Amino acid sequence: MGKYVGGFVSICYIVLFLQITSWVTRNISDFMHVTLMPRTPKTVFRIVALVTLCTQKLFTIIVRSASEPLPSVGNGIIGYNPTDT
Incomplete structure (x- = not known):
């Protein structure tokens, strides 16, 4: 499909x-x-x-994003490594 036909199908x-x-x-x-x-x-x-549907979708997005570790919070910035003895 071309650009315009694909756009029409998407709409x-x-x-x-x-x-x-x-x-x-x-x-x-x-x-x-x-x-x-x-x-x-x-x-x-x-x-x-x-509102219930939107809240459920927003909650799902928040939970999924919270399960991923943030790159700024970690061993490099804080300097804490639980495996160090």
Whole structure:
């Protein structure tokens, strides 16, 4: 594929996934509104679902980055080596 055709296909995929995400979010909020809390506005469910998803993704990024050792914190700067006797 060329540069322009590839860009068009990428935009189509982005639009597709945004539509699927909004469809799933709406279905979940409608279900919760009808079955669990009929007095609560649907917008509240949508906002809570999106905030929960974003928080989960952010937490995953933080945990994965914390598992990697930082290059500035180590034996060279601090001068501590637990294997020294």
